[in-house]
Amino acid sequence: MTGHATDEATDTGAATDAGTGPAADVGTGRGAIVRAARRAFALRPYAEVTLRGIAADAGVSASLIVKHFGSKEQLFNTVADFEPAADELFAAPLDTLGRHLVLTVVRSRREQRGDPLLRVVFSLGNSDERSLLRERFREQVTSRLTALLTGPEPALRAELIAGQLLGLGATLSLHPSGAGSLATPEHLADLYAPALQRLVTG
Amino acid sequence: MTGHATDEATDTGAATDAGTGPAADVGTGRGAIVRAARRAFALRPYAEVTLRGIAADAGVSASLIVKHFGSKEQLFNTVADFEPAADELFAAPLDTLGRHLVLTVVRSRREQRGDPLLRVVFSLGNSDERSLLRERFREQVTSRLTALLTGPEPALRAELIAGQLLGLGATLSLHPSGAGSLATPEHLADLYAPALQRLVTG
Numbered sequence: 001m002t003g004h005a006t007d008e009a010t011d012t013g014a015a016t017d018a019g020t021g022p023a024a025d026v027g028t029g030r031g032a033i034v035r036a037a038r039r040a041f042a043l044r045p046y047a048e049v050t051l052r053g054i055a056a057d058a059g060v061s062a063s064l065i066v067k068h069f070g071s072k073e074q075l076f077n078t079v080a081d082f083e084p085a086a087d088e089l090f091a092a093p094l095d096t097l098g099r100h101l102v103l104t105v106v107r108s109r110r111e112q113r114g115d116p117l118l119r120v121v122f123s124l125g126n127s128d129e130r131s132l133l134r135e136r137f138r139e140q141v142t143s144r145l146t147a148l149l150t151g152p153e154p155a156l157r158a159e160l161i162a163g164q165l166l167g168l169g170a171t172l173s174l175h176p177s178g179a180g181s182l183a184t185p186e187h188l189a190d191l192y193a194p195a196l197q198r199l200v201t202g
Numbered sequence: 203m204t205g206h207a208t209d210e211a212t213d214t215g216a217a218t219d220a221g222t223g224p225a226a227d228v229g230t231g232r233g234a235i236v237r238a239a240r241r242a243f244a245l246r247p248y249a250e251v252t253l254r255g256i257a258a259d260a261g262v263s264a265s266l267i268v269k270h271f272g273s274k275e276q277l278f279n280t281v282a283d284f285e286p287a288a289d290e291l292f293a294a295p296l297d298t299l300g301r302h303l304v305l306t307v308v309r310s311r312r313e314q315r316g317d318p319l320l321r322v323v324f325s326l327g328n329s330d331e332r333s334l335l336r337e338r339f340r341e342q343v344t345s346r347l348t349a350l351l352t353g354p355e356p357a358l359r360a361e362l363i364a365g366q367l368l369g370l371g372a373t374l375s376l377h378p379s380g381a382g383s384l385a386t387p388e389h390l391a392d393l394y395a396p397a398l399q400r401l402v403t404g
Contacts, residue, residue: 121323121372134376142377153393156381159373160394166376167369170323171361174336174368175344179358191355192362195397 032058033065035114037079041133042122046076080133082140085116089141089165090148098197099189101161105168106185117141117162118169137162151202161199168192234260235267237316239281243335244324248278282335284342287318291343291367292350300399301391303363307370308387319343319364320371339364353404363401370394 036058040049051072055062069075088108092100108116120137145158168188172180180188238260242251253274257264271277290310294302310318322339347360370390374382382390 118326120376122326124320124324124372124375137376138380142380153381156385156393159377159380159382160370160390162376163369163371163373163382164366164397165369166372167365167367168362169365170326170368170372171365173326174322174339174364175361178340178344178361179355180361180365183358188362191358191401192365195366195400198397199393 028068029058029060029064030068033060033068033075034079037075038114038119041076041079042119049076051075076132080136082117082120082136086140086144089116090145094148094150094200096197097200098195099193101165101196102168102189102193103185105165106172106188109169109172110185115169115173117165118173121166121170149200149202153202157199157202161196164192164196164199230270231260231262231266232270235262235270235277236281239277240316240321243278243281244321251278253277278334282338284319284322284338288342288346291318292347296350296352296402298399299402300397301395303367303398304370304391304395305387307367308374308390311371311374312387317371317375319367320375323368323372351402351404355404359401359404363398366394366398366401 033054036054039057040054049072051062051065054075055065058065065075069078089101089104090097105116108114117137120133123131123133142155142158142162145161146155149157151157172178175181235256238256241259242256251274253264253267256277257267260267267277271280291303291306292299307318310316319339322335325333325335344357344360344364347363348357351359353359374380377383
């Protein structure tokens, strides 16, 4: 499964620093575990995911995972959480939110922190416990954004905004050597943010 | 795996008519085979996909698949083809293409023909032969659209347009009981097409 994990890391920019890790990780392996767990739960049925496999991918021992996170279920609940991503995405006034959303998605990818939302699309097409990932997305991203918006049809506009953000991540992953991957975050925002802002403003 | 397949069908509207099939299918099972093959190749590694499994999902015999399509590789090449979808998506003048794109995606889903593009995102996060699906998408959708566009940075705009179309399908699949699923195709086009048209016009 290493091939899959490596490819996923490349495609999403989700974990290319697994093994080295940002400074906060040094000595704990916590970030590497979270990234390996995201890959594992996104790509395989819940029942097939093992702490041992995640540990091998993260380069740590299974007992270290138990120490940091507890059970497999507790680890899943940790990585199925979109709240930190939503906190960052929605941290701007409504009149500039469109641009902030694009810059946040692109910069998170460029800084090797991974796409904040895209892993939910890996769960499309599967049933099993991954449906929890989709429920969390609806609660923590779409419903939260709906509550932030003013004007007509906030739920519909929130769904379409979520779609545009997922689509931005999807196309950057699909075209890893493409024009979008070469463009600056600011230039991508110039092209893509007006559409988002139009849906934000209503 | 039936649970997965059923869920995928519901999520994407890709194959809810499998088993009954449109009129053209009656007596041949061809459409049911194609839909079952799309599900199988999108959800599982190529090496794990069997004609027997696809046959069981489609409600036909494995020998009927061989009769219609030949080998597993030939069947894969058939379903990894985005050209019919691109023919339909790009069949409008540039000055109205944005609206045509949205209506085509939404109507294809509503008419149970499935999302024309979305299955490529299931292949993100995986390596193996599914990378062919992504290559085909880049050739048959993104590059073809790039060649159609006039104005500056056509490749970048084509990638972002592809992203908006994938995002539309992704959010409709993620929110199967949401406001977008209840809205008419025309209303969705009113809200979503201006953004696409802006990128088409450049």
